[in-house]
Amino acid sequence: xxxxxxxxxxxxxxxxxxxxxxxxxxxxxxxxxxxxxxxxxxxxxxxxxxxxxxxxxxxxxxxxxxxxxxxxxxxxxxxxxxxxxxxxxxxxxxxxxxxxxxxxxxxxxxxxxxxxxxxxxxxxxxxxxxxxxxxxxxxxxxxxxxxxxxxxxxxxxxxx
Numbered sequence: 001x002x003x004x005x006x007x008x009x010x011x012x013x014x015x016x017x018x019x020x021x022x023x024x025x026x027x028x029x030x031x032x033x034x035x036x037x038x039x040x041x042x043x044x045x046x047x048x049x050x051x052x053x054x055x056x057x058x059x060x061x062x063x064x065x066x067x068x069x070x071x072x073x074x075x076x077x078x079x080x081x082x083x084x085x086x087x088x089x090x091x092x093x094x095x096x097x098x099x100x101x102x103x104x105x106x107x108x109x110x111x112x113x114x115x116x117x118x119x120x121x122x123x124x125x126x127x128x129x130x131x132x133x134x135x136x137x138x139x140x141x142x143x144x145x146x147x148x149x150x151x152x153x154x155x156x157x158x159x160x
Contacts, residue, residue, distance in 0.1 A: 003051055007043065014039040098133045101140070105132055108144040116148035120155070127155045 013019050016031050020038075106114065120128065131154065135143060143151070 006046065010039060010043055102129060102132050105140055105144060113148040117151065124155050127158045131155065131158055
């Protein structure tokens with residue numbers, strides 16, 4: 001939220017006429033270009049020096065507060081994300097195989113089925129991924145031919 005508000009404030013401040021004036025007679029594209037360059041420079045500096053050790057959470061915790069992660073001094077956001085990836089992905093080879101399975105199945109589904117599955121909640125989508133990862137080739141072929149309502153029914157059964 002802080003990053004969003006600071007970005008809005010920066011965009012407002014760097015509008016022509018607020019903090020600086022451009023002489024009359026310049027085309028609109030030049031004025032917009034100057035605004036874009038000034039905004040981008042200050043935004044990048046702000047991201048690097050102000051928010052480099054601060055990552056906002058994506059969802060509120062049970063107590064209603066936003067989850068925040070503090071990155072140790074000297075560690076960049078990219079390094080922190082790599083460390084978190086190491087903790088959450090125990091074996092890259094298995095993940096690559098699972099990603100290939102999911103991609104293969106989803107590419108063979110009908111457009112209608114794909115549209116229906118795209119409406120699933122995050123919990124149901126996670127269950128679908130687990131179901132696909134547990135399938136062998138024969139079940140994968142059978143799964144691709146199933147209608148969307150049967151797939152959703154299978155997902156709901158797995159969640160119970």
